[in-house]
Amino acid sequence: MSEPPKLLVNKPKKSQLKKVEQPCSTPSSASTATAWRLLQFRRRYKFLWPVLLAVNFSVGAYLFMRTKKKDVEIDEEKKDVSTSSIACQPREPILEDQQRELFKWLLEEKRKMKPIDAFEKKCIDEEKAILKQFIRSQSIPTLR
Structure with a gap:
């Protein structure tokens, strides 16, 4: 039978990684290899996740504020048009x-x-x- 996967405290050496990456016919070793690759990926790019979250948040805030600003400008234009039309063109009473x-x-x-x-x-x-x-x-x- 195969051994259960061991949790490693330190980064394994390349020679140890080659042993894990060798294709085997048993499904348990394939799942451990996949889990090990995922763990490697997380460790290698752990600095990238906070950067991605910060960039995503800032882009979302920018887009939100940009659309909010356009709405305010449109409302101000409507108010200007409505006040100018009332001041310049008083309507005649309907018979x-x-x-x-x-x-x-x-x-x-x-x-x-x-x-x-x-x-x-x-x-x-x-x-x-x-x-x-x-x-x-x-x-x-x-x-x-």
């Missing part, structure tokens, strides 16, 4: 007849909607009641 036509169109669209549950049906009915009040009223309130 009452046009508002009534719009309310009628909204009421027709609300009637076409099919509610999923009782709560949604209640909300749609309330909105339709408000639209009907606006359509029937003699003067429509303006928003300023």
